Amino acid sequence: xxxxxxxxxxxxxxxxxxxxxxxxxxxxxxxxxxxxxxxxxxxxxxxxxxxxxxxxxxxxxxxxxxxxxxxxxxxxxxxxxxxxxxxxxxxxxxxxxxxxxxxxxxxxxxxxxxxxxxxxxxxxxxxxxxxxxxxxxxxxxxxxxxxxxxxxxxxxxxxxxxxxxxxxxxxxxxxxxxxxxxxxxxxxxxxxxxxxxxxxxxxxxxxxxxxxxxxxxxxxxxxxxxxxxxxxxxxxxxxxxxxxxxxxxxxxxxxxxxxxxxxxxxxxxxxxxxxxxxxxxxxxxxxxxxxxxxxxxxxxxxxxxxxxxxxxxxxxxxxxxxxxxxxxxxxxxxxxxxxxxxxxxxxxxxxxxxxxxxxxxxxxxxxxxxxxxxxxxxxxxxxxxxxxxxxxxxxxxxxxxxxxxxxxxxxxxxxxxxxxxxxxxxxxxxxxxx
Amino acid sequence: xxxxxxxxxxxxxxxxxxxxxxxxxxxxxxxxxxxxxxxxxxxxxxxxxxxxxxxxxxxxxxxxxxxxxxxxxxxxxxxxxxxxxxxxxxxxxxxxxxxxxxxxxxxxxxxxxxxxxxxxxxxxxxxxxxxxxxxxxxxxxxxxxxxxxxxxxxxxxxxxxxxxxxxxxxxxxxxxxxxxxxxxxxxxxxxxxxxxxxxxxxxxxxxxxxxxxxxxxxxxxxxxxxxxxxxxxxxxxxxxxxxxxxxxxxxxxxxxxxxxxxxxxxxxxxxxxxxxxxxxxxxxxxxxxxxxxxxxxxxxxxxxxxxxxxxxxxxxxxxxxxxxxxxxxxxxxxxxxxxxxxxxxxxxxxxxxxxxxxxxxxxxxxxxxxxxxxxxxxxxxxxxxxxxxxxxxxxxxxxxxxxxxxxxxxxxxxxxxxxxxxxxxxxxxxxxxx
Numbered sequence: 039x040x041x042x043x044x045x046x047x048x049x050x051x052x053x054x055x056x057x058x059x060x061x062x063x064x065x066x067x068x069x070x071x072x073x074x075x076x077x078x079x080x081x082x083x084x085x086x087x088x089x090x091x092x093x094x095x096x097x098x099x100x101x102x103x104x105x106x107x108x109x110x111x112x113x114x115x116x117x118x119x120x121x122x123x124x125x126x127x128x129x130x131x132x133x134x135x136x137x138x139x140x141x142x143x144x145x146x147x148x149x150x151x152x153x154x155x156x157x158x159x160x161x162x163x164x165x166x167x168x169x170x171x172x173x174x175x176x177x178x179x180x181x182x183x184x185x186x187x188x189x190x191x192x193x194x195x196x197x198x199x200x201x202x203x204x205x206x207x208x209x210x211x212x213x214x215x216x217x218x219x220x221x222x223x224x225x226x227x228x229x230x231x232x233x234x235x236x237x238x239x240x241x242x243x244x245x246x247x248x249x250x251x252x253x254x255x256x257x258x259x260x261x262x263x264x265x266x267x268x269x270x271x272x273x274x275x276x277x278x279x280x281x282x283x284x285x286x287x288x289x290x291x292x293x294x295x296x297x298x299x300x301x302x303x304x305x306x307x308x309x310x311x312x313x314x315x316x317x318x319x320x321x322x323x324x325x326x327x328x329x330x331x332x333x334x335x336x337x338x339x340x341x342x343x344x345x346x347x348x349x350x351x352x353x354x355x356x357x358x359x360x361x362x363x364x365x366x367x368x369x370x371x372x373x374x375x376x377x378x379x380x381x382x383x384x385x386x387x388x389x390x391x392x393x394x395x396x397x398x399x400x401x402x403x404x405x406x407x408x409x410x411x412x413x414x415x416x417x418x419x420x421x422x423x424x425x426x427x428x429x430x431x432x433x434x435x436x437x438x439x440x441x442x443x444x445x446x447x448x449x450x451x452x453x454x455x456x457x458x459x460x461x462x463x464x465x466x467x468x469x470x471x472x
Numbered sequence: 473x474x475x476x477x478x479x480x481x482x483x484x485x486x487x488x489x490x491x492x493x494x495x496x497x498x499x500x501x502x503x504x505x506x507x508x509x510x511x512x513x514x515x516x517x518x519x520x521x522x523x524x525x526x527x528x529x530x531x532x533x534x535x536x537x538x539x540x541x542x543x544x545x546x547x548x549x550x551x552x553x554x555x556x557x558x559x560x561x562x563x564x565x566x567x568x569x570x571x572x573x574x575x576x577x578x579x580x581x582x583x584x585x586x587x588x589x590x591x592x593x594x595x596x597x598x599x600x601x602x603x604x605x606x607x608x609x610x611x612x613x614x615x616x617x618x619x620x621x622x623x624x625x626x627x628x629x630x631x632x633x634x635x636x637x638x639x640x641x642x643x644x645x646x647x648x649x650x651x652x653x654x655x656x657x658x659x660x661x662x663x664x665x666x667x668x669x670x671x672x673x674x675x676x677x678x679x680x681x682x683x684x685x686x687x688x689x690x691x692x693x694x695x696x697x698x699x700x701x702x703x704x705x706x707x708x709x710x711x712x713x714x715x716x717x718x719x720x721x722x723x724x725x726x727x728x729x730x731x732x733x734x735x736x737x738x739x740x741x742x743x744x745x746x747x748x749x750x751x752x753x754x755x756x757x758x759x760x761x762x763x764x765x766x767x768x769x770x771x772x773x774x775x776x777x778x779x780x781x782x783x784x785x786x787x788x789x790x791x792x793x794x795x796x797x798x799x800x801x802x803x804x805x806x807x808x809x810x811x812x813x814x815x816x817x818x819x820x821x822x823x824x825x826x827x828x829x830x831x832x833x834x835x836x837x838x839x840x841x842x843x844x845x846x847x848x849x850x851x852x853x854x855x856x857x858x859x860x861x862x863x864x865x866x867x868x869x870x871x872x873x874x875x876x877x878x879x880x881x882x883x884x885x886x887x888x889x890x891x892x893x894x895x896x897x898x899x900x901x902x903x904x905x906x
């Protein structure tokens with residue numbers, strides 16, 4: 039796709055100020071961007087490499103997939119974020135590997151030398167070896183995933199409207215979400231609200247309120263990372279929204295026609311995968327030790343064993359707390375790890391003593407189910423459900439959105455939707471807009 | 473893509489209330505949508521057919537292509553627009569032809585019978601027989617065109633940033649717009665402002681302000697539909713924005729490397745086609761008389777000769793005023809024609825006398841060049857240029873945007889951009905977000 043000549047690497051090497059160490063950050067997700075920002079003004083030349091030229095606020099991606107928000111509202115140009123940090127440069131490009139011996143990052147068309155390397159490459163979906171399911175059940179990681187899922191959801195209603203065969207219409211109005219984690223819960227709730235509120239009045243032949251939304255969780259309960267009480271509350275809240283929650287049974291088949299769970303076939307034209315994630319191939323690049331999900335096992339200071347100059351953070355890393363418990367794949371964990379590595383590198387550059395091991399400060403986790411319904415856990419004793427949790431969820435997410443403009447427009451859209459019951463961005467685009 | 477059984481047509485026939493005439497409108501652009509809205513509550517079953525489920529506000533599409541607005545801001549779900557008109561139904565589907573003898577519209581998967589047919593299928597680009605140019609110089613008609621052009625523009629800057637070969641970098645920073653009509657002028661101006669303002673601070677190696685934007689017009693002057701004075705003012709205003717305007721010479725070649733005009737080759741990685749449009753194949757469907765651009769020649773009441781029950785409006789039609797002068801392909805013309813046909817049909821249904829021939833009421837035409845610069849023509853005597861014309865252009869376009877929500881968010885985005893010099897939606901998506 040790019041067509042630079044290989045002397046690229048040399049040029050960058052030459053442009054390096056003499057003696058200034060080079061820090062390369064791969065990936066501009068929560069972890070990588072936090073590291074880059076915290077390294078602004080440091081005595082080093084920092085290069086951020088990402089396949090995209092924007093940072094994606096993934097926690098709200100499901101709202102793009104359900105026509106609540108537009109892609110631009112949850113994406114911020116990386117360059118704009120680090121515009122003031124003149125020692126930080128941004129390269130749009132795809133990393134194909136790392137040569138740890140020669141200390142270079144391999145891009146498609148050049149090499150990027152580093153003195154310190156931060157791998158924040160994130161995670162992708164995992165279909166647990168059933169990759170053939172991806173065609174029928176797309177996952178939700180990228181903006182293109184979200185617009186494709188939105189297209190499928192809205193097209194299903196459009197096709198149902200013109201469908202005369204009742205069985206086919208039934209199938210078009212069935213929506214199956216696989217995976218009862220936060221993303222699956224949020225998707226199922228959002229589809230239910232789209233069908234029961236935003237689209238309710240728009241059709242003549244079908245009644246979108248008759249759409250059947252099924253949330254499938256193979257484990258014993260949804261939101262397994264939360265206390266049982268909150269899982270139970272979530273399942274009830276989903277039920278009130280009209281979502282059919284099935285727990286404790288894995289999906290055994292997934293194809294054109296629908297899914298099979300617990301021996302029963304559920305016909306569905308729209309299937310969404312929210313079940314599994316696997317780390318990006320960073321561990322393979324380093325041929326270092328990884329867990330089954332492909333996460334790089336890192337030392338307490340987040341460096342890769344045998345490579346004190348290489349760090350892995352966020353979903354790329356398997357980091358454990360004092361008690362050997364692995365940290366969860368959450369945005370705040372990635373952020374704090376990025377900031378930690380930046381602090382550690384600043385200390386090293388200043389020749390200071392090695393830093394304390396990384397410790398995650400858990401300020402609480404939340405998940406939203408739908409209009410006026412969310413859960414929040416701050417400690418074993420302090421937990422919230424319902425409207426207050428939902429307000430809090432909204433405030434926190436708007437607050438952490440990158441870029442004031444996004445905060446403003448997202449808040450405006452949410453208020454609008456809350457008052458009018460309409461959704462933000464209903465038109466289908468992508469393949470469909472032709 | 474759809475999979476309905478052919479009994480579809482029968483079903484629709486059956487669902488038709490006895491004796492109620494069936495009006496089919498093909499296309500939900502300005503003309504078709506105006507007709508559908510004006511037929512709300514009429515004594516007829518109205519069906520709107522469109523390939524998309526949304527109406528696109530094309531006059532602002534160039535702002536999506538230049539990262540000023542998001543697609544959802546200029547697209548309104550058709551169903552929402554006609555939600556209150558219970559006698560109007562919307563079908564998402566692709567029309568493949570018309571059988572005027574049997575009075576049915578052919579969709580991919582079914583037939584749609586009609587008593588009255590309104591063809592509002594709009595126009596596509598025309599490369600004047602050089603269709604091989606489309607690959608290198610995409611046009612701007614659909615949302616996908618706009619996001620693809622945005623991707624190309626922003627990717628060009630990204631690639632230039634990492635490009636070490638000065639010639640290749642030069643080519644990446646050259647932007648050529650072919651065609652000096654309103655779209656071409658608006659695109660050229662918007663790219664210039666994107667480079668000189670929104671992106672100015674974001675890059676380290678390149679200076680986006682060094683981008684070269686060339687607007688090529690084969691005819692003697694840009695905005696040929698406007699008085700010469702305004703064309704000259706526009707060319708000067710573009711010059712002030714840093715756009716190189718070349719008039720009077722056609723493009724003789726267009727390829728991977730760039731374009732050739734007047735014997736000179738201009739290397740450019742990004743080429744945009746704003747030169748020619750051709751009507752959709754409606755004339756072929758009816759095998760009726762058409763002009764070179766493929767527009768159906770219609771009678772003074774906009775009906776197709778020999779088919780008093782078929783009407784063609786907007787860019788689909790070649791309609792002439794009393795003096796035999798063809799009406800231009802403008803949104804207001806299409807709108808007024810849609811409203812006229814609706815009135816005419818209501819009169820016919822009520823058995824009233826045939827309507828007056830269609831007359832276009834020209835309330836003025838405008839074009840915008842950039843921040844604080846636009847032109848407006850209301851009559852031979854009353855014309856405007858500059859800041860006032862620009863404010864007026866903004867007000868008029870916001871006012872005519874379909875949907876209060878879009879009006880609100882677009883206005884908010886414009887004000888934001890005006891104050892901050894930032895553009896609304898810079899991230900590149902589409903193929904690039906992978």
